[in-house]
Amino acid sequence: MPLSILDDAMLPAANWVLELMDAKNEIEEVTDITLTTESIATFQGQVAEPFIRMLKANISSRFISQDMVSSFGIFDPKKVPAADSSDFHTYGEDLIDVLLAHYGAELPAKTAGGDEYTKEALISRETREEWKTFRSYLSKKSKGNLHLQLKELTTSDMLSEIFPNISTLANICLSIPVSTASVERSFSKMKLIKTRIRNRIGQSQLSYLMKIAMETPETLSSTQLNDIITVWNKKPRRIAV
Secondary structure: OHHHHHOOOHHHHHHHHHOOOOHHHHHHHHHOOOOHHHHHHHHHHHHHHHHHHHHHHHHHHHOHHHHHHHHHHHHHHHOOOOOOOOHHHOOOOHHHHHHHHHHHEEEEEOOOOOOOEEEOOOOHHHHHHHHHHHHHHHHHOOOHHHHHHHHHHHHHHHHHHHHHHHHHHHHHHHHOOOOHHHHHHHHHHHHHHHOOOOOOOHHHHHHHHHHHHHHHOOOOOOOHHHHHHHHHHHOOOOOOO
């Protein structure tokens, strides 16, 4: 049937079909090409290798702070040298400088009277002095690991008062996410729950449904199911179940 007698509303669809047929023919023509050693070498030199270099550069630029993150390992008691060793008196000082370079920037602040000024997020000189004392404290701990030590620094009022800057670094370390996978997974779940058809779901109900979708195990025991049913039946509702 000629395109001239088609309705105007069908012309875009007809053109799309014709373009698809042309693309199909081009693909069939390409598949007839025989790969040679020369063509493979050309592809590697002009396409594959530049793409890989660009990909590596992009990854390196996105994860440029790996040294900074690994510097938090100085808080692990198991890595501290013995107090009588030659390495003990300089242990961690270079890594403290790495952390100060990243987190010791000046931040805007205000006085009680409302005057604006800048202050250091971490006071460099005090942080270095605190580390020398805290390093001795770490060397005396025979048990523990990095996570427990960071937790102690952030929950102990005594340590927070004695080592305020070191405690700030511990809080920063604990707030760094391991990955964004859980965040991306939650957005995916939210798209499945709050669709265009169910766009009137309130914030509270959406929060409950998100918790159920994210935190509920894949399988539930009969006891867990009975507990859920019991709680559900206690809630007042208009229609008896």
